[in-house]
Amino acid sequence: MEAGGRSVSVFVDAPRLKGSVHGSFQCTDCHAGIKEVPHAEKLPPVSCKNCHDEAASAFSHSVHGRPGGPQLDCPACHGAHDIQPAATLKNAPCRQCHDATVTGYLDSIHGQAVAKGITEAAVCGDCHGKVHTLLSQSDPNSPTNRKNMAATCGRCHADRALVQRYRIPIPEAYQLYQKSVHSRAVEAGLPAATCNNCHRSHDILRTASPRSSIYRQNIPETCGRCHGDEAKKFLESIHGTGMRQGATEAPVCTDCHGEHLIRAAQDPNSPVSVTQVSKTCASCHGVTRIVQKYNIPTSRVESYYNTYHGLAVQGGSTVAANCASCHGNHLILPSNDPRSSINKANLPATCGRCHPGASANFAEGPVHLSLSERREPILYYAREFYLVLILVTIGGMSLHNGLDFFRKLRRDYRQRGGSADTLAAEGYDSHVPGAQRWFTRMTASERWQHGTLLVSFIVLVYTGFALKFPDAWFFGWFTALENGYAIRGWTHRGAGVILILAGLWHLGYLWTRHGRSYLLDMLPRYQDAKEAILNVLHLVGLRAESPRFGRFSYIEKAEYWALIWGSGVMITTGLMLWFENLTLRFFPLWVVDLLTIIHYYEAWLATLAILVWHFYFVIFNPDAYPMNWYWLTGKISEDALRHEHPREYERLLTGGQLDADPSRAASADGSAGPTSPPAT
Secondary structure, X not given: OEEOOEEOOOOOOHHHHHHOOOOOOOHHHHOOOOOOOOOOXXXXXXXXXXXOHHHHXXXXXXXXXXXXXXXXXXXXXXXXXXXXXXXXXOOHXXXXXXXXXXXXXXXXXXXXXXXXOOOOOOOHHHHHOOHHHOOOOOOOOOOOOOOOHHHHHHHHHOOHHHHHHOOOOOOOHHHHHHOOHHHHHHHOOXXXXXXXXXXXXXXXXOOOOOOOOOOHHHHHHHHHOOOHHHHHHHHHOHHHHHHHOOOOOOOOHHHHHOOOOOXXXXXXXXXXXXXXHHHHHHHHHOOHHHHHHOOOOOOHHHHHHOOHHHHHHHOOOOOOOOHHHHHOOOOOOOOOOXXXXXXXXXXXXXXXXOOOOOOHHHHOOOOOOOOOOOOOHHHHHHHHHHHHXXXXXXXXXXXXXXXXXXXXXXXXXXXXXXXXHHHHHOOOOOOOOOOOOEEEOOOHHHHHHXXXXXXXXXXXXXXXXXHHOOOOHHHHHHHHOOOOOOHHHHHHHHHHHHHHHHHHHHHHHOOOHHHHHHHHHHOOOHHHHHHHHHHHHHHOOOOOOOOOOOOOOHHHHHHHHHHHHHHHHHHHHHHHHHOXXXXXXXXXXXXXXXXXXXXXXXXXXXXXXXXXXXXXXXXXXXXXXOOOXXXXXXXXXXXXXXXXXXHHHHHHHHOOOOOOOOXXXXXXXXXXXXXXXXXX
């Protein structure tokens, strides 16, 4: 028959009607307008509301029932006469209008799970809501509204039991997403990505499917829907080119930024933040398997962390150059590409971002310097020279002091055993008990110079190694104070300035009468070499008596001139490294690397020399233990002077500065003799 300008069938299949949920109904139960049979041609429309008032009322507010929308009536989904139970309909009603969408869903991971009989797999109503109360996606109350989408997915993906039951690969995807920059932006009403923007809405496929939006090679395109410029640059980069050519380890967006827990680049915990991005790059460039497979130059990560930039970043600096500072973020190109920021022609401009006025010298030398390779022979052999020098020097000091210690240990053993004759034969006096006279060994000026040097040296050593080894437990508390501010660096430089001032003070002191005398007595002489040989013979037991040292022995002279040399080297290299921009105006980059090597290994040499040589003679030497106090008091006892510096003692004696036979006995009342020892 004709109805509304179209032909409709009025045939009713009686058996199907009997098999429907309304099979027990009479025609007039629904067609209330039938008063007699045959009935009128035009009957009033059937009103399902008569029996299903609640559902009809809810439906009238839904996207399908609301005026102005794609209005449907009940038969559009349920059918007219062969109405089946809702459980048997599945997605058939939806398919009548949304065929392409349903087809995509059936091919999805959810649709395939339903086909396998997994009843907990999501179907249309699980995401869109109850059938009769469906709301438009633009409705703020809709479960598929952008603001509610993550929570909708989270009904299943935040259910730990369900996730474990079906072995969903990422067990806390929803929880991680909630902490992301995308989630916070969505909550703020900004157009940011939510679940369906990355995974798609209905045709959600497994990661391994090449058609999946989150398939590895499709990720740049997926992210590029929002981040088009970044995706374009990435695809032109060495990473994007490698990915398209089938390099399975070539990083894509999620390898650097993360998957669900994507943080803003300004977030300190983001893998692409200024303090973390180098670690992110190292997750590939520091893996032997990857660098070997793709013939990537080795030691890139190690060589970066050995530089000033790498050490500063390790210590929490937010201004020191990281990988991205030089190589770029998304458009990372090989150095032979003219567009690359690390192309030799572009290096002055790249370095100039942090080093104003950078010249071509910045390109003259290796940026990633590996001292274990001989590509830079000057730098390689400078390091080798220092390693040999440290080994020979500190080894020789250790041997010398070890012999001295055991010789004095043997003497002490014999002394406690009462072998006075043997001690005298070896050159040791049995000092007469009584009051001691004390003589000036260090003037007040010399003690203040020594104290200034002592403080600055200790601070320099501690802060210098804290800069080099920021993760070491010994420096952890100091590094933790910074919070991105280079306290270690400025403290180190401040101590360096104090060392320079101490050096200038000493140079000025050498022009005084006492200073000239001090310098003359410190000058190396042939006698010092002779005494060094004789003392070694004494220490190994080939000579009974020790040499008769003057005011300063070869031990003190060697230390003094080593201090002068070492201070000059450390001050010169330190200043040139401090004012690196100025240095690079006159010298190529490899000179700065050479200065760094010299400064670092000279620091080791100086530190070990102080610990092994100086500390032994003023602290651990049995004749001085627990400490030689004249660095504080400036005084040395007569016995110590006669034993340690016999020629100086005799010079003072013959010069009339000492009495030939001073009284050393205590007074009758037990008070001290001529001169009391100084208070310490």
